[in-house]
Amino acid sequence: MNRARVSLSSALTRSARGAGVVLIAVTAFIASAGVAHADTTLAQAAASLRSEDPVFVAPEADPTMTSAEADQLRARIRDSRHPFFVAVLPASALVKNDASATLQALHAAVGLAGTYAVVVGPSFRGGDTKVSVSDLATAAFRAHSSEGVFAVLDSFVVEASARLSGTIPAAGSAGSTSDSGSGSTVALLAGVVVVGGGGLLLYRRAKRKVAGQTAAVRATVDEDVTSYGEVVAAINVDDPRLDEAGRADAQRALDAYESAKASADQMARPEDAQRVTTALEDGRYALACVQARIAGDAVPDRRPPCFVDPRHGPSTEDVQWAPDGGAPRPVPVCAACSTTLASGQMPDAREVTVGGARVPYWQGGRAYAPYAGGYYAASGMNMMSMLFMGSMLGGMFSGPQYGGGMGGAGESGGGGFSGGDFGGGGDFGGGGGDFGGGDF
Structure with a gap:
C-alpha cells in the first residue's frame, strides 16, 4: 500500500453493469446481511x-435468562465492586462464527478494562483484561450448564470476583504448599524476589509502551481538534440567514x-481519544447543518463520517469497495x-x-480503536462495522496493542487480553464452553 494513499484500488464500483455484476452484488448483500445484524447487536x-x-x-x-435473573446478576456485580461486562446475545451475533472472537469484539467495542x-447462542466465554479467569469460566460452565445461563454467569461472577479480590489464587499458582524447611523457604523467597523483579520489569515496559501509544494518539487527536477548530472559527451564531x-x-x-x-487536554490513555472524536463527529454534523441552512439547502441526513478521512465530516453516499481478494x-x-x-x-x-511510520488510521492497531470508535459509534456504521472492514484490510485493531488490550481473534491457549505485557493476562483458549447437547 502506498502510505500516502488509500488502497481502495480497482475494486471500487459505482453501479452494477450487467446481470453478472448484479448477481455478485446481490450475493455480497446477502453475505453481509448477517454481518450487519451482528454489528447492530454488538x-x-x-x-x-x-x-x-x-x-x-x-x-x-x-x-437466555429472565429479567429477574438479570437483576440478580446486576446486584451480584454491584456487590463485587469490580467492573463486569456481561452480554447474552443471539447466535446471529457471532463474529467469524467464533465465540472467543465475539468476546474480543465486544471488548473492543466497549473499550473499557x-x-x-x-453467552452468544449456545456458547459461553469469559475473560479479564488483567487477570486470567478462563479456568473459572470453564469451571462455571461445567458445574452449572445444566442449570441454565444465569447459573453459569452467576458462578463465574462470584469466582472471578474472588480472584480479583485475591481470595482465590490465579490459575497455575501455588495456592497452598507445605513447609519443607528453612532452606526451601529461603529458596522460595528468593524465587519470589526474582519473579517480582521480572514482573516489575514487564510492568514498566508495558507502562512505557502505553505512554508511547498515548502520545501518538494524542498527537493525532490534537491534529483533528485543530483542523475542526479552524473551520468552526468562521461560524457566526448571529448570521441573519440562520433561524x-x-x-x-x-452553538452546538x-x-x-x-x-x-477539553477532552484532548485530559487524555491519559488511548481509550480517552473516544471522547474527543465523539465530540468532533457531533460537531462536524452540526457544522454541516449550519452550512446547509446558510446556503438555503435542506439539512443533511445524519450519516457516518467519511471513511477515507473522518475529518471530512458526514458522508454523502456509499460506494462499493472490495480490497484485494476480499468481498x-x-x-x-x-x-x-x-x-x-x-x-x-x-x-x-x-x-x-505507528512505530514511527505513517499508516491509514484503520491500520493503526488497537491503540487507535477508541479514536475510530468515537467517530462512528453514533452512526449505523458502528465499531463492529469498522472492525469487520479493518479485518478485510489486513488487520485494523490487530496491530500493536495498548496495555490491557485484547489478543487477536483466533488465538487459543495463550491468547490473552494483555497480549503478554503483564506476564500472562486473561486468556480465552479453553475459557467457557458450549451450551447445548440437551443441557437446556
Missing part, C-alpha cells in the same frame, strides 16, 4: 454496557469544539472523495503514526 450491547448497566440481554437471545462474559434552529446548530458546533479540546462492501464517503474516486484517482487517507 453495538447495542456495547452502548448499554458503557452506560453503567453491567448486564445486557438481547431480546432474541436463546438460551474489566471482566467480560458473553433559531440554525443558531442552535451553530462551537460547544463540540470546546468539549473536544465487496459499501463504505461511506464524502462528496469530495466520491468525485475523486469517480475520476479514477485515490483520495488521501487519514494517516496516523
